[in-house]
Amino acid sequence: MTDGPLIVQSDKTILLEVAHPQADDARHALASFADLERAPEHMHSYRITPLGLWNARAAGHDAEHVVDTLLRFSRYPVPHPLLLDIAETMARYGRLRLEKDPTHGLVLRSDDELILEEVAHGKKVAALLGARVDPLTVVVHGPARGELKALLLQAGWPAEDLAGYVDGTAHLIALTDTVLTDTAGAETALTDTAVADSGDLTKESTTNTPTPWTLRPYQRQAVENFWAGGSGVVVLPCGAGKTIVGAAAMAASGTTVLILVTNTISARQWKAELLKRTTLTEHEIGEYSGALKELRPVTIATYQVLTTRRNGLFTHLDLLNDHDWGLLIYDEVHLLPAPIFRMTADLQARRRLGLTATLVREDGREGEVFALIGPKRYDAPWKDIEAQGHIAPADCVEVRVDLSRAERLAYATADDGGRYRMCATSPAKSVVAQALVASHPDEQILVIGQYLDQLEGLAAALQAPLITGSTSVKERQRLFDEFRQGRISVLVVSKVANFSLDLPEASVAIQVSGAFGSRQEEAQRLGRLMRPKADGRTARFYTVVARDTVDADFAAKRQRFLAEQGYAYRIMDAQELD
Known part of the structure; x- marks a missing residue:
């Protein structure tokens, strides 16, 4: 027995002790092959899945790497059957290969005739295959390449695609003022004297004037x-x-x-x-x-x-x-x-x-x-990436509010479908959101939510513009540009702002409601704040949650992905804002 941060169990779950000195090293090593399931304060739990192992295998990690990680960081002996299962699962990747044959075109090959026989007898797979070339090779109908890979994955035999790619129509594209290693290993004839940051842009450019920069x-x-x-x-x-x-x-x-x-x-x-x-x-x-x-x-x-x-x-x-x-x-x-x-x-x-x-x-x-x-x-x-200074540090805070007695009674008697909306749109959240905005007078603030009536009320109370799915693209661009330029300090936005929105000036986000337990939404909403700030200040991400309701349950689920990335949520009571 060693004093490692992991407890590896025979049901393919792994417990990580968060406070252990080696916890960060173990978490980074686990990320290549294990999926985070729960992330409470002291013990995070992971699960080893076939897809996670196959992703690791495709990325160049072999079973020896996975086994070594478990043995190196585990506090107790790792169950031997689990180690065997890991090796056998990872060995499945690449036992079937899609290749280009000079005579027969796209083919499916295996180093084991019985594996090929097994998958070829599946009704859906058989419909995508042609003639048998030899015991280890069968012709694949050309257009079925993608569908076949999906079916083989479902069957537990993920195929390694070695069939190559068409070149496509040639069109010269070069980066400006940087060096890029091309597919042949040669460097493009571009200078590497760049000095600017290589994050994404903030505003639309109308010219093609090069700005010095470099690939990180x-x-x-x-x-x-x-x-x-x-x-x-x-x-x-x-x-x-x-x-x-x-x-x-x-x-x-x-x-x-x-x-x-x-x-x-x-x-x-x-x-x-x-x-x-x-x-x-x-x-x-x-x-x-x-x-x-x-x-x-x-x-x-x-x-x-x-x-x-x-x-x-x-x-x-x-x-x-x-x-x-x-x-x-x-x-x-x-x-x-x-x-x-x-x-x-x-x-x-x-x-x-x-x-x-x-x-x-x-x-x-x-x-x-x-x-x-x-x-x-x-x-x-x-x-x-944060430690390298390329994204802003973030302080994540969960602000808990209490429902009024009348709200609690209505919540208790509501059906399951109506409960989340009821607690997610509590008037108490609007009061807290306004207090949080007032506490950051010199910041660029996003107030984000799921329900339009709630957002309309907040926009009116804050005297701030509202952007929803019905807002025209032209109007969205105008408001986003004014926010970037500092002419608007508060924007109230619906889920249209979850993705692909570049607002580097945003330094505070206040989330009043969301898409139930969506981890991806939580990550994307925090992501609106991640551009580094000119003065190096920390971004603030507030989530307003109704205590003792499904809102709190969903909030815990939403936070799982970010907890795996190392973000801890501080908890504060709404009364502390008074």
Whole structure:
């Protein structure tokens, strides 16, 4: 027995003692293969899953790495059957391989005839396969590449995709004033005299005047890992420059690019960033959204327009599918809607880069991201990037309020469906939100919530503008610009501000309600504050929670992802604000 921070159990759960001197080292090592399940004050619990192990295997970690981590940090002997199971589970990855055969085209190969026989007898898999070439090889119907990978993952035999990628239409893209190692290992002919920060931009640029800057080491590593694997996901905290990683991948590709984003505001932020960071011009970048339908060498399309149906057909999806893209970039990949998964399955011959701050999906479709976009290629802990000074430190505070007697009675007699709304929109939260705004008179503040009537009341009480899904893109841009320029100090925003919104001046966020127990939403909302502040001050993230209700239960669930990243929530009573 040693004095390690981990307790490894035979049911594949792992307990981490938070206060242990080696806790941070153990947490970083666990992040490559284990999933956080609970994060209370003293003991965090993780679970080892097949998907986590296969992600580790695809990232280049073998079973020896996983076993060594457990043995090195475990306080008690690690159950031997668990070690065997880890080795056998990780050995499943790559036993089936998708390859290109010069005679037969796309084929599925195995080093074990019986494994191939097993999966080929599945009804859904069999429909995607053609003739048997030899005992270890079977032809795959070309368009079925993505669907087959998803089915094999479900069957417990994740295929390693070695079939390669089409080049796509060539289109020169270079980064301005930096050095990028390309896919062949050579350096581009760009200078490395950069001095500026390489986070994302804050305002739309109308010219292509180069600003000196450089790729940060972790951004360079993320791009190199992505190209080494061909396709996959890069996980970086909000404010760490995910768009820069996308731009660098585009420069390495040197082809036409399709970028998929969450909304029109995000599309225009991407365009501004590319104009600033690359040699691309206005005429080379097109927006494909509800407002514009421009197809250019680099096209930025919204998920919404691609999933719009007409007469039962995804007409825009098919239109973009017909173009010879060399690279697809999925911004906020954890939000991919189901039709985009279908599109991704059809585009398996193209290189695919997913960008996100968290791979958590509340619908449990992480497996589809793994199969159809690719495995996790790079993941940087938030606290590591904070320690380097590239994102702001954050103080997370949960402010607890009490329901009035009348509210408690109404809550007690409400059905399950109405309880959360009732406690989430308590008038007591509005009082607290106003007090918190008043306590930060010199800060740029976001007040964020889920329910429109609650937000409308807060906007009126605070005499602040309100941005919701019904606010026009033009009006949103105007208000965001005024907030960036300091002419507006408080914005009340709905969930439209959860994703892909760059407001570096925001230093305080007050969350009054959310999407039940959504961990990804919690991370994204904190992410609105993560741009480093000019004076180095700490960002403040307040969550107002109704005590002794499902609101408190959901808040605990929402905080799990951030707890894994090392953020602790201080608890304070609303009465302390008086």
